[in-house]
Amino acid sequence: xxxxxxxxxxxxxxxxxxVTLRCKPISGHDYLFWYRQTMMRxxxxxxxxxxxxxxxxxxxxxxxxxxxxPNASFSTLKIQPSEPRxxxxxxxASSLAAAGPQHFGDxxxxxxx
Amino acid sequence: xxxxxxxxxxLSVPEGAIVSLNxxxxxxxxxxxxxxxxxxxxxxxxxxxxxxxxxxxDGRFTAQxxxxxxxxxxxxxxSQPSDSATYLCAMSSIPSMKTSYDKVIFGPGTSLSVIP
Numbered sequence: 001x002x003x004x005x006x007x008x009x010x011x012x013x014x015x016x017x018x019v020t021l022r023c024k025p026i027s028g029h030d031y032l033f034w035y036r037q038t039m040m041r042x043x044x045x046x047x048x049x050x051x052x053x054x055x056x057x058x059x060x061x062x063x064x065x066x067x068x069x070p071n072a073s074f075s076t077l078k079i080q081p082s083e084p085r086x087x088x089x090x091x092x093a094s095s096l097a098a099a100g101p102q103h104f105g106d107x108x109x110x111x112x113x
Numbered sequence: 114x115x116x117x118x119x120x121x122x123x124l125s126v127p128e129g130a131i132v133s134l135n136x137x138x139x140x141x142x143x144x145x146x147x148x149x150x151x152x153x154x155x156x157x158x159x160x161x162x163x164x165x166x167x168x169x170x171d172g173r174f175t176a177q178x179x180x181x182x183x184x185x186x187x188x189x190x191x192s193q194p195s196d197s198a199t200y201l202c203a204m205s206s207i208p209s210m211k212t213s214y215d216k217v218i219f220g221p222g223t224s225l226s227v228i229p
Contacts, residue, residue: 093156103158
């Protein structure tokens, strides 16, 4: 079975540019999560969806961050405008049930110059 | 105090050693406990998943939960170089009537190196 698929794997862009990260969850999983991982702060939950509906976006750091899930097989995380402090690895994960084990993609390594 | 604490390491052991990785937590509502393994430049992958207290064994791995002490452990027997990775503990509580989901809280991870 295919796991969670994220693209791109790496993104390097200049400050002020718009960045779009993409995720395809595991088919049949009702929950989708976006995380950010840095050395300083570890793994932080940004937002999660249940059945394509955003449930909790309290982890989204600023209005510059937005996420959508137009259908059960696709989600995007957008940063506009990007800043150097947004540099991190962004992970998407999906799960069958609330509080259940999550399956992660291999992440997008984002560098904002 | 952070909700979940974990010694970041790095921990370096010789091949064949028994490894003990630990997490402490402060929220007594946590009921589900997980261990994830994360290789360099990869996403975390679920290693062990337990509910409430007790032990769970899977091959060379044993997960142990002591809710009275708010302490969980992962033991790796006969450690191998392929076990070199970062290990993250994670936990969550039973969904309440008000919410259908409680966040899974991750520890910061312990970096493990198994030396051949």
